[in-house]
Amino acid sequence: MNSETFIPKTTTISKTNLNPIPIMKKITILSIMAVFLISCADKSQAPAAAPAPLLPVMAIKNSNATTDAEYPASIQGTVDVEIRPQVSGNLDRVYIDEGAYVSKGQSLFKINERPFREQLNNALANLHGAEAALINAQLEIDKLTPLVQNKVVSDYQLKTAKASHRIAASNIEQAKAMVESARINLSYTTIKAPVSGYIGRLPKKQGSLVSASDVEPLTNLSDVHEVYAYFSLGETDFINFKSQYSGNTIGDKIKQLPPVSLLLADGSTYSQLGKIDMVDGQFDKNTGAITVRATFPNASGTLRSGNTGKIRLGIQHDDAILVPQSATIEMQDKIFVFTLNKGNKVNKMPITVIGKSGTDYLIKDGVKSGDQIVLSGIDKLQEGQVIQPEKSTAKVALVINKK
Template sequence: MNTSLSLNFNSFKRFTAVKIVALGLLTAALASCGQPQQAQVAPPAPTLPVAEVQAGNATTYQEYPASIEGTVNVEVRPQVSGTLDKVFVDEGAFVHAGEPIFKINESPYRSALNNAVAALHAAEAAQANAQIEVDKLTPLVENKVVSDYQLKTAKASYRVATANIESAKANVSTAQINLGYTLIKAPVNGYIGRLEKKQGSLVGPTDVAALTELSDVHDVHVYFSLGEKDFVAFKEQYPGETIKDKLSKLPAVSLLLADGTEYAKQGKIDIIDGQFDKTTGAITVRATFSNPQGLLRSGNTGKIRLSLDHKDALIVPESATVDMQDKVFVFTVGDSSKVKKQAITILGKNGDNYLVKDGVKVGDQIVLSGIDKLQEGMVIHPEKQPASDKAAVVAKN
């Protein structure tokens, strides 16, 4: 009896313990259900400056490497051989046309002239003797004292003597010319280049190097090249039906010197080469600049800057763009302040702004900064910028 009661009591304790554990688990579950779970909070939309795309007048510039030459660029070479006796000028000196600059030893050429003159006198004497013979035989033939054969022979000798005189005169003229070549004069006004030969040097017409180079740089020609693509764009951008017509309407061009400064005077494009260079695939263009102070010299280099005016061009700050895979993008702001990455076509550049051909239109909202962290479809809090703000899109006049 006591054993049965003991067993029942132990069973009751186990049952009670199970109930307590179950009740605890149920209570914990109910408590968990009663408390709301903490939801993940999305980060706030970033505040970014935006502005409307506007249109305005702007000017773009294109620069091309250029070489400078004087309008007259002449190599001075000897036309006779000999020893260089005198050099009358120094490198860099300005000379006028006809001014002596070199003197070659004239002794052999003066001797040649004297010989030629002597030969001329001998020819003239021979002609006189032939004339005497003709005069003597003429009456004798008329009186049939001698045959006309002798007279014909005398007349032939006279003609030979006359021809010899002409030949001797030509030799004298050649000798005089050669003697004159010993004094080398400036063919044009200009500046003396480097003197390749010094006094005492042996010079001649077959020398590889010229004695010097003479450049007239009161006006200079500046040569630059356009590739086929640039040449097509050049023809399309500027008004006119023909190349000649376009050249007459082209605006003045600027010259950037080697140190980056702009030459004080502007030039005019006046010639475009007749054909493309097969090696480089480019065509040569020439602009002429006035150079009254002689600041520009042959051999200088620089850059030609061509300007192009754009009316009602769409203007977008360069800082509002991102380059990706050879394309340029902006982020436009649409409905619900969502951004969209939009590719644009660049027409040119003006200062810190891009001129846009297509991809956006007037009135479109674009993000001005912070675009490196934006993604397609992202929501932002747009902060409109006034037109006077430096970061805003402004029209350039």
């Protein structure tokens, strides 16, 4: 066997199998298709524009309304009396306590009466002496009269006796006046309530020396079955008040006024309505205001002298423009509403408020009858934003005073 060397055949790879051009074309085409598909996918997933919000709107109309004006008021009893002594002396008894209710004629204090009783006794003694002197003068006249008639003595003596008689009679009148004065002073030692009402503080205690010249009274007594609430009107308010109600005089106009309410210090409304019954005769030159008085019944004693509150006075307005408070927004001490124009765009409009009627604002200027305003959702609105208006059936509420 011939030995032959085995030489393996080398496989030759054709250069055409390694040509990269077709592969690159495929990669490029695939890349372009991927970018196209991704861009299409992004466009399909982009969010659509938000629709215009649907918000309620209302057309403003003129209407009659009653606004409530509030004025600070001070309250007093119909009778506020300072209880003072009319004679000097030691305070023997104090019959009442602070805050107690007393009736007219009830004893409140007792001043030591002994000095005044002695003055009365002395005055009575002088009266008795004057009465005796009058008797003596009369006896003298009776004695001299027949003597003068018989011309035993001259009529000069009789005339002198008659003059003495008149002096004695006048002394009796004077003595009677002194007795009455002493009795009055004695009665002043018992201090009684001039009216029914509530007792105030008692700065003087039993044993204190009191005098009619004391700066501080013994106490104060308030009759509060009715109370007066005093408040002030400025000149402009007073002119409006006079022009609003019919009548030739202030008294005639007062009769046309509706009842008024009283707001207490805690914000609650007093259960009884009051009536304005007095307007002061002149303006205070220092404040430029005039005082007005309203009377309120107070049978339960809820109100006391010294209370404070506010008088709520209803003022009638004809053809007024009212805007709900909920449709307004306040910014930097200004109040705005959003009005709607023809393109359903909103405009932020400042308004001037001159009063309140229930839950509504009374508007002086900024909007007019026929304007449309947005009622809610205004806290998210922007100037010029487009909305979808939804007609509201809400009506502007009017305040009707209870009679």
